[in-house]
Amino acid sequence: MGAGRLTARELTELYLERIAAADRGPDGLNSVIEVNPEAAAIAAERDAERAAGRARGPLHGIPVLLKDNIDTADGMRTSAGSLALAEHTARADAHLVRRLRDAGAVILGKTNLSEWANFRSSRSTSGWSARGGQTRNPYAPERNPCGSSSGSGAAVSANLAAVAVGTETDGSIVCPASTCGVVGIKPTLGLVSRVGVIPIAHSQDTAGPMARTVADAAALLGALAGPDPRDAATGARDAVFAGDYARFLDPDGLRGARLGVARAYFGFHPGVDRVLAAALAAMRQAGAVLVDPADLPASGPYEADELEVLLYEFKADLDAYLAQAGPGAAVRSLAELIAFNEEHREREMPHFGQELFERAQAKGPLTDSAYRDALARCRRLARAEGIDAALRRHRLDALVAPSNGPAWLTDPVNGDHFVGGSSTPAAVAGYPAVTVPAGFVSGLPVGVTFFGAAWSEGTLLRCAHAFEQATRARRAPAL
Secondary structure, eight states, rough: OTTOOOOOHHHHHHHHHHHHHHHTTTTTTOOOEOOTTHHHHHHHHHHHHHTTTTTOOOOTTTTTEEETBOOOOSOOOOOOOOOGTTOOSSOOOOOOHHHHTTTTTTTEEEEEHHHHHHSSSTTTOTTTTTTTTOOBBBTTBBOOOOOOHHHHHHHHHSSSSEEEEEEEESSSSHHHHTTTOEEEEOTTSSSOOOOBOOOOOOOEEEEEEEEEEEHHHHHHHHHHHHTTTTOOOGTTTTTTOOOHHHOOOOTTTTOOOEEEEEEGGGSHHHHHHHHHHHHHHHHTTOOOOSSSSOOTOOSSTTEEEEEHHHHHHHHHHHHHHHTTTTTOOOOOSSHHHHHHHHHOOOOOOOSOOOOHHHHHHTTTOOHHHHHHHEEEEEEEIIIIIIHHHHHHHTTTEEEEEBOOOOBBBBBBOOOOOOOOBSSSHHHTTOOEEEEEEEETTTTTEEEEEEETTTTOOOHHHHOOOOOOOHHHOOOOOOO
8 A cells, every 4th residue: 555556445346255255144154233324434534644654653543343342333233233222323433443443443343252252151152142143263164263253253263354353351362362373452441442342341341462373463553542531440550461462573583582381271182282393393493492391389279269350340341331321222231131031032042042141240349259259269269369479480471372173163062172371370460461373183273372471562572473474274274
């Protein structure tokens, strides 16, 4: 575009054509739940700005897809995939959307997701929503894209947009990115504002980039990240907003890096272990110093506490969001949502129920000692006695582990078949993680995750980019 060989409008129209060809219809990916009717007009405005010498930065004129739990005050709905919000129009852009618009990005559309970000049932099928149907994996359409940012991962993998935004509470960026063969960044809690994002839990929720390369993901992160006076987490005293994350991208960035191998998160799949063995060898060849093993002193025992925290916060946070939702919302509380789903059971719950909703509704206020104690244990075990302790003990720059297993067959009768992964420590701690394609198991992509201390996105991007450049492991899906 800078050289004048392509316009933003032409690029946007090419992506819209590709969405129509590859995503729609009975054999399509079903990853895009809605396209923006204003996308071409916005792109034309960005072209006029560029022609006048006013390009705003690396995202100027770049089409971006957003997960359908991110508010946009435009002609699109924000539904979390639910029929209860199928006609909901947000009153204002989410803070991250405003930042994207200010950076010159073209909001291309919304992506399908696991309904309510996969926090309705423990027997859910990832990538399915009542509004959007089932998203498919671009490497094998009968297999699952993982969730809950299923559509964002699948769409970017299949080149339906340059980049996409997903959200994560625990694994919802990392898993679909790995399973769909792309890069995903789960930022430190507070790097990206949560205002205007339909919540699960404020202690773990964050939006983040999904892209085909680390460089593209870094460019998107620079636009998303920034303080917001309405979100206290972005005002943390130790917050680090790097601005231009591309400056961390060094192809020789693994040389001298001390990486701890979190062996507790290996062993769930022999094919994944083989891919990771090759990945670790590539890191060593690129100059990294591997400390193996460097397991977290407290990996695992906080998982029951994590669910307790999420149940309490989901009730409080969703009630607050729905109470102020815009026009078209059919419900204004979690209690009303539960009743709506029962009334529309045939369309909303044909495959799985809403037992997590019901458990959350039964919880008390956030002043309950059960919640406060569980949250304190989570933070202590995941942070001070977990990631921080491992980094300090072994003098590490980051930890590495397999992101998760290869894609499973989509099975609406029995639900997901998730065999293992490493997302929980960083998710519970609120610390950053970056997953990068590492290889394939029977033609299905799997990733490696770099995770580390709070606000260490620069370090993780440096390591992830160097690994990506050394291995070039990603192969585009046959689609």
